[in-house]
Amino acid sequence: MNQLPPEPPSSEVTPQHLYLSRREFMRNSAFTLGTAAVAGGGLLALVGNAPPPDQAQAAEAEAPQPEPKDVAALGRFDTDETQTSYRDITTYNNYYEFGVQKEDPVRNAHALRTRPWTIQIQGAVAKPQTIDIDDLLKSFPLEDRVYRMRCVEAWSMVIPWMGFPLADLIQRLEPTGDARFVEFTTLSRPEEMPGQRQPILDWPYVEGLRLDEAMNPLTLIAVGLYGTPLPNQNGAPLRLVVPWKYGLKGIKGIVKMRFTDKQPLTTWNRAAPREYGFYGNVNPDVNHPRWSQATERRIGEFARRKTLPFNGYGDWVAHMYTGMDPRTLF
Amino acid sequence: MPRPYGWHANLPHPTDCGRQLSALDRAMPAWPVLSRLWRRRKRREPVPWLGPGIFLGGLVPLGYVTVRAIQGQLNANPIAQIENELGLSALVFLLASLACTPARRFLGWTWPMRIRRQLGLFAFFYATLHFLTYLVLDQFFDWDAILADIAERPFITVGFAALVILTPIAVTSTNGWVRRLGYQRWLRLHQLVYVAGGLAVLHFIWRVKIDVSQPLTYAFILGVLLGVRLLWWWSRKAEAHR
Numbered sequence: 001m002n003q004l005p006p007e008p009p010s011s012e013v014t015p016q017h018l019y020l021s022r023r024e025f026m027r028n029s030a031f032t033l034g035t036a037a038v039a040g041g042g043l044l045a046l047v048g049n050a051p052p053p054d055q056a057q058a059a060e061a062e063a064p065q066p067e068p069k070d071v072a073a074l075g076r077f078d079t080d081e082t083q084t085s086y087r088d089i090t091t092y093n094n095y096y097e098f099g100v101q102k103e104d105p106v107r108n109a110h111a112l113r114t115r116p117w118t119i120q121i122q123g124a125v126a127k128p129q130t131i132d133i134d135d136l137l138k139s140f141p142l143e144d145r146v147y148r149m150r151c152v153e154a155w156s157m158v159i160p161w162m163g164f165p166l167a168d169l170i171q172r173l174e175p176t177g178d179a180r181f182v183e184f185t186t187l188s189r190p191e192e193m194p195g196q197r198q199p200i201l202d203w204p205y206v207e208g209l210r211l212d213e214a215m216n217p218l219t220l221i222a223v224g225l226y227g228t229p230l231p232n233q234n235g236a237p238l239r240l241v242v243p244w245k246y247g248l249k250g251i252k253g254i255v256k257m258r259f260t261d262k263q264p265l266t267t268w269n270r271a272a273p274r275e276y277g278f279y280g281n282v283n284p285d286v287n288h289p290r291w292s293q294a295t296e297r298r299i300g301e302f303a304r305r306k307t308l309p310f311n312g313y314g315d316w317v318a319h320m321y322t323g324m325d326p327r328t329l330f
Numbered sequence: 331m332p333r334p335y336g337w338h339a340n341l342p343h344p345t346d347c348g349r350q351l352s353a354l355d356r357a358m359p360a361w362p363v364l365s366r367l368w369r370r371r372k373r374r375e376p377v378p379w380l381g382p383g384i385f386l387g388g389l390v391p392l393g394y395v396t397v398r399a400i401q402g403q404l405n406a407n408p409i410a411q412i413e414n415e416l417g418l419s420a421l422v423f424l425l426a427s428l429a430c431t432p433a434r435r436f437l438g439w440t441w442p443m444r445i446r447r448q449l450g451l452f453a454f455f456y457a458t459l460h461f462l463t464y465l466v467l468d469q470f471f472d473w474d475a476i477l478a479d480i481a482e483r484p485f486i487t488v489g490f491a492a493l494v495i496l497t498p499i500a501v502t503s504t505n506g507w508v509r510r511l512g513y514q515r516w517l518r519l520h521q522l523v524y525v526a527g528g529l530a531v532l533h534f535i536w537r538v539k540i541d542v543s544q545p546l547t548y549a550f551i552l553g554v555l556l557g558v559r560l561l562w563w564w565s566r567k568a569e570a571h572r
Contacts, residue, residue: 021365028368028379035383040390047391047418084406092406100541102405153539155407200541271540290485290536292478299406303470 077218078146079312084157086226088299093233094151095252096200097186097193104195105233112192112253114237123183123259126174133237137223139172140164144227145220145241150282150311152246156296161241162224167215175211175259183208183264184240185256201267207240207251208264208278210320218243218316221254244313245280279329281321282311286330377441384445388452391419392459409467416463417489420456421530421548423449428527428555435562447503450523454500457493457530485536492529495522524559527552 074080093105117133142162150156170182188204190196196203213219220241223230230236235252242249248268258264268276275289284294284307295304310317321329371378395415398404404411427449430442469476479486499520501507508516531552534545 022361024368025361025365031379032383032386035380036386036390039384039387041387043387043391043419043422044394046422047415048394088406096541100539102407155410198541287482291483292475295475297407297409297468302409302467304468304472 073144074146075143077316078144079148079158080146081148081158082300083146083160084299089157089159089225090231090233092299094153094247095195095233095235097195097203097205097253098233099195100200106231108194109232112187112189112232112236114232114253117237117255119238119254120256121173121259122256124176124179124261125259126176129173136169136238140168142223145222147218147220147241147243148311149241149243149247149250150296150307152248152276152280152288152293154291154293154296154307155299156307156311157299160226161220161222162227163220163222163238163241165217166219166221166240167217169221170211170214173259178261179259180211180261181208181259181263182211182214183256183258183260184251184254185258186251187253187255201271205251205267206264207249207266209240209242209249210263211259212320213242213317216317216320218313244282244310244317246282248276249280275330277328277330281326281329282307283309283326283329285309286327288330375444377444380441380445381448384448388423388448391415391456409463413460413463413468416456416460417534420453420460421534423453423456424523424527424530425548425551425555427453428523428552432555432558436558451500451503454496457496461490461493485533488529488536489533492526492533495526495529499523499526524556527556 091106092102094102095105095109098105098108115133119131119133119136121127121129121131142164144160144162146158146160148156149159184207186205187193188196190203209219220243221238222235222241223238225231225234230239235250238254239252240250240254263278266276266278268280269278282293287293293307296307297304308314368378375381395404395412399408399412427446430446430449433439433442465471465476469479480490481487499522502511502516502519511519531545531549534548535542538545
């Protein structure tokens with residue numbers, strides 16, 4: 001009754017030397033994989049870029065995925081080149097207020113509160129005032145502008161901005177005869193802008209234009225992108241767009257405009273005067289002291305393309321610099 | 331009545347156990363072979379799993395960047411990101427290989443010395459991939475632009491110089507080359523890695539636009555690793571004088 005099943009035949013029993021070798025093999029394999037995991041994990045922590053956190057991913061997923069602007073509707077300032085994807089424009093940003101890595105702005109900018117928001121108008125204008133952003137948005141008809149954007153780091157995008165010409169705003173402010181330059185200042189709010197807690201640049205960010213540059217019909221105050229409101233990482237609620245200059249001139253999150261008779265000391269000019277001047281005009285013949293500006297990589301393209309003088313906007317802007325040495329306009 | 335020990339200690343063993351062999355069990359004939367390989371390695375290598383482990387782990391940065399590139403998970407400028415990650419991997423391995431000797435002298439560890447050559451070769455491997463990325467993906471064989479870069483841009487000049495220095499060191503990394511050159515000459519050649527390390531860090535510092543905190547961290551580590559060697563050298567000279 002209490003019968004046990006028969007012993008398995010000896011051929012089914014693992015011989016001892018195999019049994020031991022299997023243990024040795026497994027132990028060594030385990031140690032190998034353990035070492036690999038520790039070494040590989042350490043390397044990834046040092047080298048690999050962490051993917052954006054869920055919050056940013058969720059925000060990105062919810063974001064509108066707009067259609068490119070219809071080519072037939074292009075205006076005289078618009079380029080008909082392929083527009084860079086909304087995703088690339090909103091995830092690959094230089095906005096050091098939120099960190100120096102390209103992915104940092106999309107990761108960190110959601111914490112910025114863009115309402116209430118006011119812009120102080122100071123200096124040589126008939127009506128110094130503080131403008132609320134919502135009043136400003138109601139004051140001017142918004143238009144779409146498809147511009148090339150050339151970063152000083154030798155990459156470029158084609159961005160369908162939405163905004164209004166800065167000239168319209170300046171005309172309404174009635175600058176006085178002393179107004180020769182406009183100085184722009186970004187918001188200073190370290191509790192919402194983690195990059196400002198570190199002395200990467202001399203905060204807050206300051207940029208400037210000569211008054212004729214500011215009045216040029218190309219110069220835009222952008223409040224949107226692909227027909228939708230500007231995401232925080234791209235400079236919400238309003239930013240400057242100066243398409244014939246390197247991207248660093250396009251100051252984001254503006255809270256102050258000051259009209260002055262002296263050339264403003266801009267942030268990058270102060271940080272590295274040998275590398276960044278006041279003008280920042282795109283020029284393939286004047287290299288950055290450390291890298292070439294002759295070519296650029298258009299985001300989304302494989303081959304480099306030649307950089308154009310004034311980023312291809314010479315017809316509109318070159319006359320402003322006649323008689324000036326182009327080598328001093330970096 | 332269950333037997334207290336032996337084959338039938340707890341569970342009656344099914345007679346058809348042969349058919350229930352797992353995949354691992356079926357691979358059993360391979361184990362004695364692999365195990366013998368491990369044991370043969372062990373005669374030369376007291377820690378036989380260390381080298382293979384570092385080898386697998388060292389391929390992780392390459393694997394990670396490759397997988398993300400294939401899946402389109404790199405950022406909007408994937409070529410720059412590949413370039414950066416491969417270059418940083420090379421620097422990490424270079425510093426790791428320079429840390430082996432101080433680890434032995436200060437901590438008494440001998441195992442880092444067993445993987446020093448491997449770490450150095452990984453540094454060369456990643457430096458080469460970094461350069462090839464620049465050559466093929468970034469510039470696409472635009473030789474004029476590349477030559478201009480190497481000649482005119484100091485950060486590229488020093489980076490390229492570091493790779494040039496690493497090349498003969500990597501080639502002569504075998505035991506055979508130690509014998510062929512003689513230890514003293516071999517050592518002299520391999521001490522050029524200190525120069526390569528300095529150039530690599532300089533390459534990193536000069537490349538960064540403004541925030542040099544990360545490259546300076548690596549520069550500091552390199553400074554410590556080279557500084558202790560300078561101290562040893564001085565104390566050896568002082569002893570020789572006495």
